[in-house]
Amino acid sequence: MNWNNLIAEIASEGFAGASDASITGIEYDSRRVRPGSVFVAMRGGTTDGNRFVEKAIASGALGIITDSSPTFDHLLVYHAGLPLLEVAHGRRALAQASAAFFNHPERKLAATGITGTNGKTTTAFLTESLLNHVQCKTVLVGTIEYHIAGQIRPSVHTTPESRDLFELMAEGAAQGATELITEVSSHALDQGRAIGIAFDVAIFTNLTRDHLDYHGTMDKYFAAKRLLFDGTRYPAPRVAVINAHDPRAEELAIAASKAGAEVRTYGIAQGDWRACSYKLTPSGAEIALETPFGSASIQSHLAGEVNILNLLAAFSAAHARGVPFDQLIASVPLLKPVPGRFQPVHAGQPFSVIVDYAHTDDALRNLISLARKGVATGHRVITMFGCGGDRDRTKRPKMGHAAGEGSDFVAATSDNPRSEDPLAILAEIEPALKATGTPYIIEPDRAAAIHLALEAAKPGDVVLLAGKGHETEQILADRTIHFDDAEVARSVLAELGYGLSYGETQ
Structure with missing residues (x-):
């Protein structure tokens, strides 16, 4: 050229x-x-x-x-x-x-875009797995990693600039990929990073408080998400898959329908694709599934109500992309948890340790509820969390309240403080945390906080290490250091006398 x-x-x-x-x-x-x-x-x-x-x-x-x-x-x-x-x-x-x-790879790949505050990554992984089950080669672009026709690469951005996205698509198309599954962040939608891609299927997982440092208000935040559906900046999708539980669901469905999209909703006891009943189990969930295309009883290996919603979204999207209903059901036993999303750390300890990416008050509240219902029945929930620096400050007291309200003990610490003083961030968290009456400690050193949380655990308890999930770095004011919550947890557990010699595996 x-x-x-x-x-x-x-x-x-x-x-x-x-x-x-x-x-x-x-x-x-x-x-x-x-x-x-x-x-x-x-x-x-x-x-x-x-x-x-x-x-x-x-x-x-x-x-x-x-x-x-x-x-x-x-x-x-x-x-x-x-x-x-x-x-x-x-x-x-x-x-x-x-x-x-890059020779127009967007013409060779059918695109599924996923937007929402929480659940994008899990829904993307599940959708890809369902498509792979019927032998579709895929390109996946998201927060944790990129997949190029089965090859795994580290993720640079949740939604990269269009130039980098087209390059990934071109590499996938050259290797026989026919499907693109990508997380589409509100920043990317607002800035136009997804221009040039006509999404065949668009998924809306939810809208909860986040990124107000960028958008300013929840209305503007939602307006950015709506761009994927309403045809004003990007072509309207052929199929819009919308979480029926979200307060904005009806408004978004109307906008998508007016733009020409077929609307499919999903939910628990509501929506076109719905779990009419379910039972959470230690290994996942038993779900009675009803859809316009068939009904089935399934056993999912994914824990918690939130993952029922993620699974329903992925089911609806994959079906819209041509996966038959019976193949969706046959795929369920093969679906695996996503790294850093309710990820257990086993070292033979008599209590549970879970690493999770929850970094909004809504996600933290859901995580604690899941732990209490599914893991810590009759025992304590110990939550370690922090809030990122140079980000929306208004969510800090909300996260403090969510942690204290649901937990039995809280260790408040640093996340990625960036240019801010970690103690100043914690000072904005502490009043709401303290008001809940739940015992807590303030420890700005994240490794030390993990140690204190694990040291406090008793048999049967569950320790939640929240906020960083799959991330392997911590961003400080003057440098970026290697930091992996799961890795640190294993090291601390070894110090406390637990280890792989106890017959467990990582």
Whole structure:
């Protein structure tokens, strides 16, 4: 592909120069520009790529696409002859350029997008597993990791920039993948990172308080999620799968239906796809499933009510993508828990230790309820949690209240403090935690807090290590360090006299 071919696929305000030289890449980060790259200089939420056009040119950029008129005019004067394109929307141009450069992988993959505050990752993994069960090759993009036709790679962002997403899709398509399953964050929807992908199926898991540091209000947060369904910025999905329990469900269903989508709802005792009854068991749940396409009694290995909802969402989505009802039911015994989501840590100890990603008050409340109903019946729940720095401060007292209200003992600690003082974050958590009357400790050192929580456990108790789940790093003000809750827990359990010699496995 050359410059002339590329710009023919991009909506532009103006252009200068032509070139038949082969393009070697599309980049939005000047540090990745190599000779022959086209650099897309676009305004972002925290930085402006137009500041780095000179660096990109110095690194050998073949041409520049910019969403800044002053940058375009500057380049016309100081880099006469360099192919240029001025566009109104930088991220849209990035998506169009990337789709063209990577030979339009979006035309080869049917896309399922999942948005919501909680449950995106588990629902994505389950949907992929159901599609894999009927021999569909998949590309999965999400919070924990990326999957490319069976290959596992570390995740960089929940929803990457369009250029990186198209590259992942192209690699998958080249290996025979026909399905894309991707988590679509509210940030990504608002910023336009999913432009260029026509989602066949879109799933809405829920909306609870989170990310108000970015969106400002819950209405704006919901408006970002709604973009995946209402056809205003992205094409409306063919099928919209919506959690019937969420207070915004009806509003979202109406918007999706008006945009032309077929709406499917799911829930417990309500919705098109529903668990009309269920029984939680130590190994998961027994569910009486009813759908417009059949009914069945199933035994899930996924613990808790929230995972019943995640399973129903995945069932509905996979069925919309062509998996027959009987194949969905046959897949259930093969479905496994997701890393960092109610993940047990076994070292022969006489109490349970669970690592979970719960980092909102709603998710923490659900986690504690699940632990009390399914694991700690008649025993104590000990919860360790923290709140991230440089993020929505209003959820800190809410999380303190949720932890204290549901637990028997709480260890409040650091999550990813980032640039904030961990003690200042804890000072915003503590009043609401203290008001619940539940015994607690404040320990800013997360490893020390894990030690204190495990040391306090008695036989039959359950210790919840909440907030980081699958994450293996902790972001501090001056550095990022390796930190894995499960790894630290195993080390502490060994110090306390437990270990694999007790006949358990990791």
